[in-house]
Amino acid sequence: MSSSLRTAVIVGAGVTGLSTAYQLARMGYGRVIVFDKDGVGAGSSRRAAGITTGLLWSETGIRARQVATRLFRELSRDLPGYAFHNEHGCLNLFDERLWPARERLLPLYDRLLAPYQVLGPEEIQRRWPALRVPKGFLGLHDPLGGYSEPTEYLAGLRQRLIELGVELRERETVSGLELRGDRVVGVRTASGVVTADAVVAATYAWTLPFLASAGITLPAKTFVHQRYVSEPLATPPPLPPVNADPFGGYLRPAHGGRILLGVETPARPEFRVSDLGFRLDELSDQEGLRDRAIERFRDFFPPLATVRWESAHVGLLSFSLDGEPILGPVPGCSGLFVGLCFHSGGFSYSPASGRFLAEYVANGAPSIDLTAFLPGRTPADETQAYLAATISQDQSFRRRH
Secondary structure (H helix, E strand, C coil), X not given: XXXXXXXXXXXXXXXXXXXXXHHHHHHCCCEEEEEECCCCCCCCHHHCCCEECXXXXXXXXXXXXXXXXXHHHHHHHHCCCCCCECCCCEEEEECCCCHHHHHCCHHHHHHCCCCCEEECHHHHHHHCCCCCXXXXXXXXXXXXXXXXXXHHHHHHHHHHHHHCCCEEEECCCEEEEEEECCEEEEEEECCEEEECCEEEECCHHHHHHHHHCXXXXXXXXXXXXXXXXXXXXXXXXXXXXXXXXXXXXXXXXXXXXXXXXXECXXXXXXXXXXXXXXXXXXXXXXXXXXXXXXXXXXXXXXXXXXXXXXXXXXXXXXXXXXXXXXXXXCCXXXXXXXXXXXXXXXXXXXXXXXXXXXXXXXXXXXXXXXHHHCHHHCCHHHHHHHHHCCCEHHHCCCCCC
């Protein structure tokens, strides 16, 4: 079929869906349509921390993040108003209990040419004097890491998609898939069926109810997560984004001299999204959570003790049974592709996940081996058992950005 006659429908206008549309349009795929029941980035994407590191825990994840960080730098040149902040890299912090598991991954980083530096407390404070690292802690510094401001990224990506001729159908709900035998042939909307050669479900927390109409299940769970943004600091200190698992969260600089603080709620039960009409605005901040987080973090970053807080953002994280993303073609339903369960790193994966999904759609295969991410990798009985159980976040994988 001529590329100009092909149609791809993407459901979900978050960073994964928009990145997929961007890549397809750049490939000259044909007609590309993006649907969202609200607007661009209205779900989890606008609430993301935007922190990026390539120092992950699996070979597939590391290779995917190498693609993502390269694309973030390219997108800094292509998207209006967007910059990938790589001035200080990304610092991953470990205490004596957590470090041995990460230390075992250093040979893998060496083999994959993923650069890093192991920093002691004195060196961390020399580079970033505002940080007070306890004795016995170590930092794993990723010089290629950094962060993005989600609002800038989403706005720039939206503008480029319009320039590339992508159809953005905001505030238009897709109620389900249109099937013909074992093939998806389009999507159902209030105005009728929109036919397509390929459908990409980039619906994140809404994926399970969206696919349920076609009898498709995936081993995915969602958990509530909170982020807080301060008012501008009078003299913001130089600071890298910091994944600080020993303190149960992370922090980074934010636009206009602000600080962003992200907080785990490890004992909070999973949050099940069963209705396509659900909106993240229905979630509530957990009372007292911010103050407890500040208590944990303020010795490490003393300015937190005196900052005033401007806003709170409550979102959802998505985890698979084995902790790895679910990305690629859905078995038994030709023409359907999914991208979800990026733990707390959906934003960080998004340039690469969009590239890989576009390659699956246009070429039939991605440019790197993504076998470990395939949707069909989990046996049906294990998927059903995972979905039937109710767990808290500390019973799932603890994986940051």
